[in-house]
Amino acid sequence: MDQLIPNQTIQDYLKHIYNLTQNGQPANTNTLAERLDLRPGTVSEMINKMAKLEPPLVDHQKYQGVRLTPAGGKMALKVIRRHRLIETFLVKVLGYSWDMVHEEACRMEHIVSDEFEARIASMLGEPSHSPHGEPIPTSALAMPPFYEHTLASLTTGQYATILQVPDSDPGLLRYLSSIGFTPGSKVTVLNHSPFDGNLMVTVNDGNASHVVGLPITSKIYVKKMDS
Amino acid sequence: MDQLIPNQTIQDYLKHIYNLTQNGQPANTNTLAERLDLRPGTVSEMINKMAKLEPPLVDHQKYQGVRLTPAGGKMALKVIRRHRLIETFLVKVLGYSWDMVHEEACRMEHIVSDEFEARIASMLGEPSHSPHGEPIPTSALAMPPFYEHTLASLTTGQYATILQVPDSDPGLLRYLSSIGFTPGSKVTVLNHSPFDGNLMVTVNDGNASHVVGLPITSKIYVKKMDS
């Protein structure tokens, strides 16, 4: 399996294409370029190269965006598994705070061995989710089902348990933990503002209430509870 | 400190120049090329570039070999510290066998953060030596003194405690542990053969004896005991 994994650059492309195609749509060049912090021309070139590898890692017809082939999908899941296992490892074993693990995992994911991956997974008890609640593909590269509902879909009076928060913005993660928004927390919507989408919520039935906007609530996945 | 560390290629040059200049002699291009698995022309070029960085990392006059500058020496020690800390971590925390850690450490040493280095060092109790007995520079980058005597310097009847074995050859490491040659073991020389340098030894006063040649004994450092 190791020898099938291509270089770091391509691994990053695979990860981002995977994320961008989760909605069923192909990933487009510009969005990919933005995520990778590269210029569109560079991405266009590399996509072409990835489509010509043997086996091809992506499906691509000119101007029509890009999708992962089965081979590309496997490799993407392998990288994602490593990333999330490493994040979990850094928090649980080395005591990192959850806002400091993403960057470190982004570097480590490309260079650790299968051995390292297997050892930390075993030490952690084959975890199914990262500290941010992101699902970890199994060692057979099966991805757990995605969560359906975001916090943004709740309305006044409803409550829910937080399942997953976005992992890559340290400032946001520090803010979320400061208001108690961590996987497992129960949030109750005191008020849903229909025009701007803001939610006023309490966490774990506490006294403090917080107003949180759509850019945040639309990226937090929850399990809805009866209300 | 982090921003002073140059890229992976240069880190590897620094490490090898450090090792090759321990005897007081400058490192020469061909030896360096061999260690780095590159062609001499490539090394010559890169040495030149490293000498022109600001601050320069190496001293070099044409045809006269290369030495580290104080800046280069610090960086070399930083990389060596990381390498040996990571080896220790892999053995002590993740349960690797000592023959499997070198390669993994060679990749990890270039990408982990100061944070990672500090956390594993603290978790391990600021270790002074790797599992192979190699000294670990302190966080202030002070290198413990080198060991003076190798196993090859013992003669018939002498005995000694093993302090350090070479870390990078997995096959050799498996052989060494199979005969009990690990740091802390006591070896007694039953016979020293003056022509070929072979030593016949027992380990920890056991029954079995082993004949070990110069290529091995000259790379194992020991503490001589009274004989």
Place this chain on the structure above:
DNA sequence: AATAATATTTAGGTTATCCTAAATTAATTA
């Protein structure tokens, strides 16, 4: 449907790191 706006690709160029092979310098031997 024609035009304007946007997205994508292509063309030509840069830099880092490697290579081989030729040229040069240093070291060794006759």
Place this chain on the structure above:
DNA sequence: TAATTAATTTAGGATAACCTAAATATTATT
């Protein structure tokens, strides 16, 4: 010391991954 051998450097090139800017295709708007 001259000639030979060995080590080192230089010259010229290759490749991967990036860039900018121009060209082209698609999509949206009038």
